Amino acid sequence: MxxxxxxxxxxxxxxxxxxxxxxxxxxxxxxxxxxxxxxxxxxxxxxxxxxxxxxxxxxxxxxxxxxxxxxxxxxxxxxxxxxxxxxxxxxxxxxxxxxxxxxxxxxxxxxxxxxxxxxxxHGGVVGMDALLENRDVWESVDIVMKKSPHNVDCAAAGIDPDDIKEETTLYDGPTRGICPLFPRNVNTHAAIAYAGIGFDRTHSLLQVSPEWSDAVVEIYAKGPGINLSVARNESITGVTGASxxxxxxxxxxxxxxxxxxxxxx
Ligand SMILES: NC(=O)c1ccc[n+]([C@@H]2O[C@H](COP(=O)([O-])OP(=O)(O)OC[C@H]3O[C@@H](n4cnc5c(N)ncnc54)[C@H](O)[C@@H]3O)[C@@H](O)[C@H]2O)c1
The missing domain is CATH 3.40.50.720 (NAD(P)-binding Rossmann-like Domain)
Known part of the structure; x- marks a missing residue:
């Protein structure tokens, strides 16, 4: 058939x-x-x-x-x-x-x-199925992203990546706020928030350092009797990870x- x-x-x-x-x-x-x-x-x-x-x-x-x-x-x-x-x-x-x-x-x-x-x-998110299936259970979801500033489009945030000379936190707060600041770089954060506990309750941290060449994403979700932690380290071209x-x-x-x-x- x-x-x-x-x-x-x-x-x-x-x-x-x-x-x-x-x-x-x-x-x-x-x-x-x-x-x-x-x-x-x-x-x-x-x-x-x-x-x-x-x-x-x-x-x-x-x-x-x-x-x-x-x-x-x-x-x-x-x-x-x-x-x-x-x-x-x-x-x-x-x-x-x-x-x-x-x-x-x-x-x-x-x-x-x-x-x-x-x-x-799910794009760059590892474990979106688990986040989604337990969305009523999670009490907290945290995302940590680490990249070189040269792999972050900082235009909307008004930052020049060449000015960043050392490890710097570009954002630390609810996921809803990071999306308009770095719209081309944090799709992973947005997908995690949408799958899990939403843009206002999910916490995003974006750190950059000119010393780093790979892109790192860590996801930590916690609920009663259940803990999820996932980390991926991969090469990156432009704003997009290899996978x-x-x-x-x-x-x-x-x-x-x-x-x-x-x-x-
Ligand atoms: N969901 C995820 O996990 C994930 C992961 C990586 C990248 N992305 C997103 O995917 C998109 C593409 O990534 P990429 O690495 O291929 O980028 P890229 O810069 O290599 O290519 C983007 C292409 O889209 C075109 N384009 C941009 N704005 C347009 C518009 N308004 N109308 C028509 N064409 C337009 C550009 O001319 C360019 O050819 C980006 O928005 C990026 O943020 C999502």
Whole structure:
């Protein structure tokens, strides 16, 4: 029994977007096809065939996508999230968008009205399943992130990474507050908060040092009779850890694959 292909549109053709496109194309069995790629810059998509590029995102319906995947910036969800969800399903990896409570509510409301679905991938979070499944149990969730300042986009916080010469705490407080300050760097914090006890009760610490080259994320969740601690240390390019592109592809596959085989959930 063969199933129809899932038609997928991609927004953002940088490090993650290009890798995910390749992974979808390289697996003919997965029952998914990319029907458009959109990026704000024509240079980013110049190596793609003209038919694959969607210059004007407002014309997304013309490609009849079953799922659109944002891999660009939280601004895309702010500008296009509900417009897309009026018509089709939407996965956004720039999860910091959800720290805006009004936007979160409008996404929820649109999916209910239109009968579509919005998805948040676990992305850089190890153990999101455990955080989610025990969300009613946790009394505290703490995130510690350590990076080089040169892997942090400090523009929104008004900080010049070149000015940071020693170990420095850039943020220490509720997760809701860190998201607008470092919107491209703390998607992991946002996904942990959303999965667990929310943006106001989750605690975020962001530390940087020019001495560090790897990215470290530590997650500590505590509740009665249960303690969860997870740590990951990995190399990082730009704002993205080495494991993220494969993680994003895996989630696209969980949502969109119609192929045969044994599927892990
Ligand atoms: N969920 C996670 O765990 C996780 C992990 C790492 C990165 N991210 C997020 O994923 C996104 C992509 O990361 P990346 O490393 O591929 O970045 P990148 O800078 O390599 O690529 C981003 C691409 O998106 C395009 N873009 C940016 N804003 C746009 C807009 N408004 N409209 C259309 N195109 C736009 C850029 O031109 C660029 O080509 C970032 O927002 C990043 O914060 C999420």
């Amino acid at each position: 063969s199933q129809a292909q899932t038609r997928i549109g991609l927004i953002g053709y940088g490090q993650i977007g290009q890798a995910v496109h390749k992974m979808i194309d390289n697996n003919e069995d997965n029952g998914m096809e990319v029907v458009f790629v959109h990026d704000q810059f024509a240079t980013a998509v110049q190596d793609l065939s003209a038919g694959m590029v969607l210059e004007d995102l407002g014309e997304f319906e013309s490609r009849q996508p079953d799922l659109i995947v944002e891999m660009a910036h939280p601004d895309v969800t702010r500008k296009w999230g509900t417009t897309i969800l009026e018509k089709t399903n939407y996965m956004f990896i720039s999860v910091t968008a959800l720290a805006d409570a009004e936007l979160e509510a409008s996404i929820q409301e649109t999916t209910r009205r239109a009968g579509t679905r919005a998805f948040v991938p 993220t592109p494969a993680s994003i592809y895996n989630t696209v596959q969980m949502i969109g694959s119609t192929g045969p085989g044994i599927h892990l959930r």
